[in-house]
Amino acid sequence: MSELTEKCTLARDAAQKLLSVSTAVKDRALDAIADALVERTDEIIAANELDLKNAEENGLRKSMMDRLRLTPERIKGIADGVREVRALRDPIGEVTGMWTRPNGLQIGRRRVPMGVIAIIYEARPNVTVDAAALCLKTSNATVLRGGKEAVKSNTALMRIMQDAAYAAGIPEGTLNIIEDTSRETATALMKMNGYIDMLIPRGGKGLIKSVVENATVPVVETAAGNCHVYVDGDADLSMAADIVMNAKVQRPSVCNAAETLLIDRSIADKFVPVIFDKLRAAGVELRADEAAKSISPEGVKDAAEDDWYTEYNDYILAVKVVDGVDEAIAHINKYNTKHSEAIVTESYTKAQKFLNEVDAAAVYVNASTRFTDGNEFGFGAEIGISTQKMHARGPMGLEALTSVKYIIYGSGQIRE
Amino acid sequence: MSELTEKCTLARDAAQKLLSVSTAVKDRALDAIADALVERTDEIIAANELDLKNAEENGLRKSMMDRLRLTPERIKGIADGVREVRALRDPIGEVTGMWTRPNGLQIGRRRVPMGVIAIIYEARPNVTVDAAALCLKTSNATVLRGGKEAVKSNTALMRIMQDAAYAAGIPEGTLNIIEDTSRETATALMKMNGYIDMLIPRGGKGLIKSVVENATVPVVETAAGNCHVYVDGDADLSMAADIVMNAKVQRPSVCNAAETLLIDRSIADKFVPVIFDKLRAAGVELRADEAAKSISPEGVKDAAEDDWYTEYNDYILAVKVVDGVDEAIAHINKYNTKHSEAIVTESYTKAQKFLNEVDAAAVYVNASTRFTDGNEFGFGAEIGISTQKMHARGPMGLEALTSVKYIIYGSGQIRE
Numbered sequence: 001m002s003e004l005t006e007k008c009t010l011a012r013d014a015a016q017k018l019l020s021v022s023t024a025v026k027d028r029a030l031d032a033i034a035d036a037l038v039e040r041t042d043e044i045i046a047a048n049e050l051d052l053k054n055a056e057e058n059g060l061r062k063s064m065m066d067r068l069r070l071t072p073e074r075i076k077g078i079a080d081g082v083r084e085v086r087a088l089r090d091p092i093g094e095v096t097g098m099w100t101r102p103n104g105l106q107i108g109r110r111r112v113p114m115g116v117i118a119i120i121y122e123a124r125p126n127v128t129v130d131a132a133a134l135c136l137k138t139s140n141a142t143v144l145r146g147g148k149e150a151v152k153s154n155t156a157l158m159r160i161m162q163d164a165a166y167a168a169g170i171p172e173g174t175l176n177i178i179e180d181t182s183r184e185t186a187t188a189l190m191k192m193n194g195y196i197d198m199l200i201p202r203g204g205k206g207l208i209k210s211v212v213e214n215a216t217v218p219v220v221e222t223a224a225g226n227c228h229v230y231v232d233g234d235a236d237l238s239m240a241a242d243i244v245m246n247a248k249v250q251r252p253s254v255c256n257a258a259e260t261l262l263i264d265r266s267i268a269d270k271f272v273p274v275i276f277d278k279l280r281a282a283g284v285e286l287r288a289d290e291a292a293k294s295i296s297p298e299g300v301k302d303a304a305e306d307d308w309y310t311e312y313n314d315y316i317l318a319v320k321v322v323d324g325v326d327e328a329i330a331h332i333n334k335y336n337t338k339h340s341e342a343i344v345t346e347s348y349t350k351a352q353k354f355l356n357e358v359d360a361a362a363v364y365v366n367a368s369t370r371f372t373d374g375n376e377f378g379f380g381a382e383i384g385i386s387t388q389k390m391h392a393r394g395p396m397g398l399e400a401l402t403s404v405k406y407i408i409y410g411s412g413q414i415r416e
Numbered sequence: 417m418s419e420l421t422e423k424c425t426l427a428r429d430a431a432q433k434l435l436s437v438s439t440a441v442k443d444r445a446l447d448a449i450a451d452a453l454v455e456r457t458d459e460i461i462a463a464n465e466l467d468l469k470n471a472e473e474n475g476l477r478k479s480m481m482d483r484l485r486l487t488p489e490r491i492k493g494i495a496d497g498v499r500e501v502r503a504l505r506d507p508i509g510e511v512t513g514m515w516t517r518p519n520g521l522q523i524g525r526r527r528v529p530m531g532v533i534a535i536i537y538e539a540r541p542n543v544t545v546d547a548a549a550l551c552l553k554t555s556n557a558t559v560l561r562g563g564k565e566a567v568k569s570n571t572a573l574m575r576i577m578q579d580a581a582y583a584a585g586i587p588e589g590t591l592n593i594i595e596d597t598s599r600e601t602a603t604a605l606m607k608m609n610g611y612i613d614m615l616i617p618r619g620g621k622g623l624i625k626s627v628v629e630n631a632t633v634p635v636v637e638t639a640a641g642n643c644h645v646y647v648d649g650d651a652d653l654s655m656a657a658d659i660v661m662n663a664k665v666q667r668p669s670v671c672n673a674a675e676t677l678l679i680d681r682s683i684a685d686k687f688v689p690v691i692f693d694k695l696r697a698a699g700v701e702l703r704a705d706e707a708a709k710s711i712s713p714e715g716v717k718d719a720a721e722d723d724w725y726t727e728y729n730d731y732i733l734a735v736k737v738v739d740g741v742d743e744a745i746a747h748i749n750k751y752n753t754k755h756s757e758a759i760v761t762e763s764y765t766k767a768q769k770f771l772n773e774v775d776a777a778a779v780y781v782n783a784s785t786r787f788t789d790g791n792e793f794g795f796g797a798e799i800g801i802s803t804q805k806m807h808a809r810g811p812m813g814l815e816a817l818t819s820v821k822y823i824i825y826g827s828g829q830i831r832e
Binding site: 105236246359391411 | 432435436517521523530609613632635658659666775776777779781783786787788792804806809810819820821822823824
């Protein structure tokens with residue numbers, strides 16, 4: 001039996017046993033995991049050093065090296081994250097509705113685990129712990145498959161979590177990591193129908209594309225974010241400048257950062273010079289249409305059709321002048337990835353129109369797109385941000401890791 | 417541009433316009449559709465006769481011919497179904513939660529359409545109307561692809577619905593049927609990422625398998641039902657007999673009919689002869705394990721391993737004697753398709769255990785599995801029964817055809 005089949009089978013069997021595990025046992029296990037991560041910091045650091053050495057030999061980019069590196073402080077941060085998950089309310093078992101039919105059948109809708117959740121992710125080893133903790137809190141078994149750069153770190157983290165969780169009463173087989181990081185095994189994981197109830201890819205475009213194309217198990221697509229800020233003619237321009245700067249430069253590498261700025265023609269002459277100066281000062285490369293460029297051309301490149309589609313994740317911003325909210329909405333709905341979109345306006349009618357007609361997971365009036373995040377939304381933690389409409393949309397908290405089951409109490413009813 | 421690309425593009429554009437269509441307009445369109453179907457009965461019958469003639473020439477089975485046939489009464493029934501959908505509460509626009517964050521952001525979760533829903537289905541032309549009505553009620557555009565046997569009937573029904581709906585103010589392009597019924601086009605439909613937000617297959621195993629294997633768009637898997645009734649040692653045996661007979665023979669062809677009967681060893685000697693006699697009298701073929709067969713062997717075949725996996729959809733029942741509720745649950749969780757499962761017992765503890773530990777969309781105590789149905793659950797109508805855990809599970813009513821969007825009211829918030 002391959003490692004993959006073996007671990008998927010373990011997970012499926014454990015998922016069944018997890019149905020009878022109480023919140024108290026799960027919380028005890030999460031505490032034990034947090035403690036063990038801190039206690040066994042040296043073991044984690046030693047494994048991480050092997051990954052770092054290997055990465056250096058393979059010429060991994062410096063920014064990637066930094067994401068891969070674990071320090072005692074980072075490990076403490078990861079353990080604190082586990083304690084935060086532990087503190088969340090357990091959604092499993094909640095009955096979200098119960099009603100009685102004319103024939104006397106009592107039908108209840110109960111929140112249950114998904115079963116087995118598979119997650120394929122890239123460099124950062126903290127995902128191993130975050131994902132395992134969220135899945136454990138929701139009584140799901142997990143099959144994790146991290147990147148090859150972090151395999152030693154991930155395996156060490158998993159071993160420590162397994163030891164702690166199983167000693168605390170969690171069924172063996174609940175937590176699994178695939179140590180074979182070949183592409184073939186990842187593809188095989190995407191096709192484990194009958195074992196995997198939900199697959200979540202977390203990573204770059206290439207990974208998401210591969211999952212969408214290859215997976216035969218149910219998938220939640222995550223995280224591509226081509227986000228827009230539209231500065232309306234009726235905007236408070238000082239607020240607009242703050243929001244644009246925040247959405248673009250506060251952390252350009254993330255999926256909820258803005259990639260295109262749309263400016264209403266009626267205020268372009270006034271707003272473009274101000275915002276372009278601020279953006280230039282922050283080191284942002286500008287790619288603008290002719291209308292915007294002509295107002296403040298210094299260092300501005302011409303935007304091409306491709307720019308409207310691009311998620312730069314970098315200090316680059318596409319800029320376009322539009323004729324009002326209708327053109328802004330049309331542009332967004334054509335080019336966006338349905339992640340996060342913002343309008344800045346004092347017009348009630350245009351704000352409502354934007355909220356109603358823009359098709360995205362999160363639509364903002366007078367706020368930065370950067371708030372699309374499980375913590376910022378008040379969900380406590382997230383396993384990713386869904387950009388599909390099925391099952392979950394936007395930041396996925398604990399509820400996104402659950403399914404439902406109808407429980408029906410009868411007294412001998414048969415169907416006529 | 418192929419018919420498929422053209423219609424998917426029409427649907428995607430219409431989905432955008434549907435965001436601004438009110439419940440009043442949708443309901444008026446549904447009334448108009450119901451009226452038009454009745455008024456234009458002759459046109460439907462004429463198209464249906466072409467399908468029937470063609471089917472006869474191709475030697476379609478008699479039961480399939482019957483499912484394909486439309487009569488004035490059946491058309492009236494279909495129109496009544498549309499009026500029932502019209503009478504349901506529109507879930508679109510409902511805000512299922514709204515909260516204020518410490519920074520003052522007001523975040524609301526609003527129910528929105530999925531966008532474009534594709535449905536691939538087999539012979540029965542009534543699905544064309546049922547599916548279109550449910551999708552229209554929830555502001556979704558549709559791309560339907562029915563079976564080749566019913567293509568003339570489906571096309572006529574679609575033309576009538578389009579005429580009525582568009583005249584009533586529904587955006588053109590909302591309702592589409594793919595007239596090219598080739599397998600290649602069906603496969604291409606399954607891969608229309610960027611156009612299709614959800615694909616629902618409705619049909620036999622072959623269709624579902626093809627969709628699961630080929631689709632790259634999000635799919636809701638439906639309807640395979642290998643359902644069990646477990647008669648516990650503490651059952652009221654008269655109630656148990658009624659439930660077993662109802663679950664097996666009231667309508668054996670449907671997905672919520674029982675396929676395997678599990679009997680607790682402690683009452684097997686008493687219950688097997690009674691229930692076998694009733695089942696034989698109803699023309700049910702019995703395939704039993706040695707323990708059950710030895711008690712009442714007349715005409716009983718030996719059950720093979722394959723029988724535990726089989727959804728007969730016919731007058732056939734597999735029977736197994738088990739050692740109590742634990743073995744019953746283990747058997748069910750191993751062989752079932754996670755559809756509908758029932759226990760008959762007077763034991764409170766065993767009833768609760770069965771509800772908690774059986775993994776299925778609907779789990780019953782002391783009632784027939786035949787109630788797993790949108791109407792019986794009180795949802796008013798259903799587009800299918802999901803047997804996956806993601807997005808929707810069990811009977812899918814209007815809410816299963818919706819997604820969510822977070823609407824965020826700010827006052828200049830930026831992220832620190």
